[in-house]
Amino acid sequence: MKTMLIATALCAASLTAQADSTLIKQGEYLARAGDCVACHTAKGGKPFAGGLPMETPIGTVYSTNITPDASGIGHYSFEDFDQAVRHGVGKDGSTLYPAMPYPSYARVNDEDMRALYAYFMQGVEPVAQPNKATDIPWPLSMRWPLAIWRGLFAPEVKAWQASAAADPVVNRGAYLVEGLGHCGACHTPRALTMQEKALSPQDGEQFLAGSAPLEGWIAKSLRGDHKDGLGSWSEAQLVQFLKTGRSERSAVFGGMSDVVEHSMQYMSDADLTAIARYLKTLPASNPDDKPHVYDKQVAQALWNGDDSKPGASVYIDNCAACHRTDGHGYTRVFPALAGNPVVQTADATSLIHVVLAGGTVPATHTAPSNLTMPAFGWRLSDQEVADVVSFIRTSWGNQGGAVKAGEVAKLRTDDMKHTSGDDLGQVTTH
């Protein structure tokens, strides 16, 4: 005990002096891996100064200022910092809302915590910006139940144990995915009590099995299923996707765009390979899952001018120029729809959303083109969107289910209004 105290004191002493720049750099890299900036920066705000609103079932919480200013975490000791990041306990002793993924961060090792602390204390520009109170009404705003939640669902913080059997690359991947990467925060389904149903493969096959709709998007399964997981993706494709937001047959959209732009593109190829290799070890959820088998019937019918299948004519008029009548798209620029797992998820929210609102692939350092699919919500009715989405989900061998107009109507927000197309989209508000 005594030696530990001395060791901590020594560490603190060396940190109050200048942490060396390698440590700060390492911390910066790890902060990228954790994508801290994504939640701790408001739209148009200063990096890490907080203030981003986050919807929760009980009300809106705002991310906090984690810059080394007095209004942020400037007065945090390493222990305070560690308590918040890995244990979910703020400096005032209250429990953090689990929007902060401390159940995942619990796996981060001490060495990386030291680097993160060095970076946040010395590598980040201090910003004076007071934290915003939550919009959660009393009595739900009381924090003490959170402590119970934390006791029930947050894992014990202990040194992460590599699996002795696994290849070190896979172990590194597991450390990043289960830990700082906190992939499960979106990609693992949550229980009614809002905890992730599994925090690692050991917790069961719900781990990274795909989420319910979150801000209008499905965070799809990252397990080995071909239909709606990563079964059809190679390790190399996955690395390309994380690094550039695109692969031969896919393009990123929704919330994952920000993850690629702010986090994944900065990872080393070795770490991306580790993440990909680890994800590829996750087995399929569905024991009957089979690889996609391309069916050429629809492509042949379209080629022959037969657009009798519901949704076919909408597809030809709006989608086929880029995604082609055979559903294969064009390498790296326009994603394939045939066999694409994101169009075959049980819940079609993501595909409907993309058709309504379009999407932009983020510009990255190694793939700077922000290729954009325009929105089609303004010119397609709910029924037309449902028809074309159903057409895509059931053509070329795809095994997704049909979609009803009502599901489309539910997803339309004010910026996705149907204007009948009589204005040719020049004016989008009526």
Place this chain on the structure above:
Amino acid sequence: MANVLKKVDAVIVGFGWAGAIMAKELTEAGLQVVALERGPMQDTYPEGSYPQVIDELTYSVRKKLFVDVSKETVTIRHSVNDVALPNRQLGAFLPGKGVGGAGLHWSGVHFRVDPIELRMRSHYEERYGKAFIPEDMTIQDFGVTYQELEPYFDFAEKVFGTSGQAWTVNGTVVGAGKGGNPYAADRSSPFPLPAQKNVVSAKLFEKAATSLGYKPYNLPSANTSGPYTNPYGAQMGPCNFCGFCSGYVCYMYSKASPNVNILPALRQVPNFELRANAHVLRVNLDDSKRNATGVTYIDAQGREVEQPADLVILAAFQFNNVRLMLLSGIGKPYDPVKNEGVVGRNFAYQNMGTVKAFFDKDTYTNNFIGAGGNGIAIDDFNADNFDHGPYGFVGGSPMWVNQAGSRPIAGIANPPGTPAWGSAWKKATADYYTHQVSMDAHGAHQSYRGNYLDLDPTYRDAFGQPLLRMTFDWQENDIKMNQFMVDKLSKVAQAMNPKSIAVLGKKVKEHFNTASYQTTHLNGGAIMGTDPKTSALNRYLQSWDVPNVFVPGASAFPQGLGYNPTGLVAALTYWSARAIREQYLKNPGPLVQA
């Protein structure tokens, strides 16, 4: 009083191809670069969103991507004896505005240059004698050779993702029987993408040209034949022959543009800034008049802003470069009477002839599809590929079927004699819309003493500055060449066995008509050369008079090419940028001693 901003290393006026290439090159060299674009920000999204962009009324008829002549235009007259009047409706040429400039609204025909056209005067004097060149014709050599430019043509094609078929690569024939052009100069590498597929009308032209003994080839096109990633990491989609290229933003990312091919890479670097809606009024010079200190512009809020810079790049449209030099006092204005001075001289254009062939209903031509740079051409009458001796004119024409799509408003052509409206027009339209082939002789245009640019003494723009005045008319050599080319082209058309043909060529003594579209390929006015008495720029596009001003663009061409100019504009800009990077930055000053 202008708001004076922090000094930057380089300021670039205009963000078309020349501006974008310079910005990329100079930021790679580590310079802090600001590009000022007079028009708005525009990009594939949202301006090129499908299907909104497929709108001929908005884009072609109402000229969405072109300059607003109510704010700024040119005045035009045919000769020094006339009074110039403002061009109040765009017609003969269509200067762009906004980010991407002409590089956003162009078609995509992407040629290099015929080597003899870079040494036009020397070549003609050597082959035909000095007396062959008319006395008032002021053609000159560029001062740079094809061999010197070849690496830059090569790199520009890789940036543009150009589709085409090489004839020779490093001296070895690779394109025989595959659509290569036997008249094309040697290349150091093949085109980055294979040639695009040919449409029916191009195949008809190919067959007819072959039957007459000519050598048809695939047009090199900056419309992609497949998906492509360029050396900057920028991506292009494949062209789908929608037929909305010239005058439009390409929704498929398949037509090369500064916006698609260069800007994405520039957005990733911290030492570059693009300011749209920044209308540059002038380049500022210090008291010595030998050194530029930056530029003054009007920003989007109408405020006057001064941007100091060590290096000024004028990369605006051809005549705007010339105008800015005149407004800023860079170089001596040209005097056509004394044939002295350099800024405004050698203003040249393009010399187009068109022939249309109309067929029976059993010959389908599917004119509604096409791509701006796609087609089949012959070079048998281009450059100096035939003996000009017996014909007595200077210059040549490539000829082609370049089916770029027949859009529903302006794309409808009927046989000669058809009324322009009414039931007879409707019937002819129904009969011929998909049964016709249009072909062009895209002629070179020479420079003359009488065709020049200066500042108008009367008319001013919205900012109170004098408009540029064009003094321009067709000369005897132009008419002779045009008639010769149109005659040859008509014979190719006849060889297709059409029902009828329409010939649109120039008549003797015909004057320049500002209302009828020809091309936007305006050249010269701030030309490069080897003698400061007859050129405004040295061979590196550096002003002889103010050495920290470089002026890339077709304004540097001493005369108009047979081919389309963009390929040479891009290569010369890379060439100039290389000289700045490797010579000028190490030792700022004149790169050529006068």
